[in-house]
Amino acid sequence: MLLQELAKLTPNSHRDYTKLSEAIKTITDVAHTLNEDMKDKERQRATVAVCEQFEEMSLLSPSRLLVKEGNLQKICQHGKKTFRFVLFNDLIIYGREEMVKKKTSSGKKKHSMHR
Secondary structure (H helix, E strand, O other): OHHHHHHHHOOOOOOOHHHHHHHHHHHHHHHHHHHHHHHHHHHHHHHHHHHHHOOOHHHOOOOOOEEEEEEEEEEEOOEEEEEEEEEEOOOEEEEEEOOOOOEOOOOOEOEEEOO
């Protein structure tokens, strides 16, 4: 922000104006890249956490990222049942919460994947 304020006060004809503009662009690009990397790492952590909940570490893939997860009711032959649905960028899975008192290392309940 300081460089942007300096650029506003620097005339276009000044000999340092071009280098100042390049510096602002470089800093902006680096900040954007760092923010995107942090978002990707958080998506990867969330993906691992979901796979851990379903006890299906085989679901892990370098390109697979969590998009959304939540509980939905599915209408089955024997009535409505609540399932945990998980949408990845390339896959959707769902399962029921196990009736056992197992929990993941993060304290979340485990789910058995519906097959």
